[in-house]
Amino acid sequence: MQYKNMEIIDVIGIDVSKLTLDCCIHKSGLQRGFANDPEGIGKMIKWSLSKSKVNKENLLFILEHTGLYSDRLVESLDRENYLLKVVSGLEIKRSLGIIRGKDDKADAKRIALYGYRTREEGVLVKLPGSTLVRLKRLMSLRRKLVGQRAGHMATLKEQKKVLEEDALLFWVQEDIINLLSWRISDLEREMDKLLQSDQELKEMMELLVGIKGIGRVTARFLIVYTAGFTSFGSWRKFASYCGIAPFPHTSGTSIKGRTKISRLANLEGKSLLHQCAIAAIKSSPEMKAYYERRLEMGKSKMSTINIIRNKLVARAFAVIARGTPYVNTMGYFS
Incomplete structure (x- = not known):
């Protein structure tokens, strides 16, 4: 969906959490919270149209990308062809500055302000396909397992330096490290399988790993976090x-x-x-x-x-x- 040539009259800033959607209408400053579920999303959309008094084609919804918690909202707004912008929290912080503390209502207001200031910076909003969405979730799990494995490896190394032989203590941790390594390999095989099943993503992977220095892990990161090289202008x-x-x-x-x-x-x-x-x-x-x-x-x-x-x-x-x-x-x- 491209809104570069559309006139954005007002902006709805949404702070997304696991259970709630805190919304702010930029021009009026009106705020309200909704449940982060299908019923709550429907109520939020109706409230936004009613209270902003703006036509659908002139109203922009903007929210921070929060992964799993924002997926359902993004899919709902995109399905109904609402103007939508999903940005990283880093982008908003760079634009408006870092604010101490955490307050959902204040965050919604900041997001709305950012959206209004950048409303003329039209971009092509393209939702990641199901393959990219699954790849990102598998990558997230892999990252957690790699971190856990590194922690166990560091602990075991230090223990072997200072402790006397303790077969059970060492064996349990070595077993956990081996199990994590197997599961990481399982995830990597599944990610490679997903990439091979999508011709466009497969070609991207081949092009990226052809650059000396870029390996498969980084290539996957680049593909997923750029939404197939569509979400960043340069x-x-x-x-x-x-x-x-x-x-x-x-x-x-x-x-x-x-x-x-x-x-x-x-x-x-x-x-x-x-x-x-x-x-x-x-x-x-x-x-x-x-x-x-x-x-x-x-x-x-x-x-x-x-x-x-x-x-x-x-x-x-x-x-x-x-x-x-x-x-x-x-x-x-x-």
Whole structure:
């Protein structure tokens, strides 16, 4: 659904939680809470149309993406062809600033304000297909299991250093680690199966892993969190979402700070891209040469790694946009 050329007269900001939908009509400031279930969603839509006194085609609903809790609301609004914008909490915080504390009514008001300020920034809203939705849920579970396994491995390593032999204590934890490894493998096989079953996603995966440094885990992350490369207008916006886009830190003649990256980020994406950058330096002669040349010039190691992270994101978006594999031009001159 594209609303770029439509006139947005008013905006409904919605703060979504597990049980409730806290709504705010921007212009009037009216607020009300509804149950986060089919009946509550229906009542919320009727209330929004009635109290805003705006026609359906001129009313924009905006909410933060909260995964499982917002899926039903998004599907309902999309099914009825309401104007809809789903944004990340990071995007709103960057625009309006971080507010201390947590209050659902205040959050709904902030979301409505953000939606009204950006109402003319029309975007194509495309809901992820069922394959992408399932992939994201499997990825979320995999991430939790990987974290649990890492915790057990670290504990076991420390215990073996300081404790005397305790066969049962060590065996139980080793068994848990093995079980988690099996289940992680099960999830990865299912995710690969899903990607193979969708021709478009399969082609995306092949293009992404063709870029030196980007592996299957990061490729899946890129595909899912960009909704098949449809939810970000450019690679720079996605880099900003992952917290790797550098921002200037200057003001007049008095402040001449170093260019910095934002602390607001999707930390999983930031970590994955960091690992990719390290892998690219090791596996790609081009990236290795670039990295070493920067260090010889006296540039910092971390700033250089961050540039490489951005290069990888740019290449990922480029190969998907072109539909052709990445070509290492350095190879033609070696």
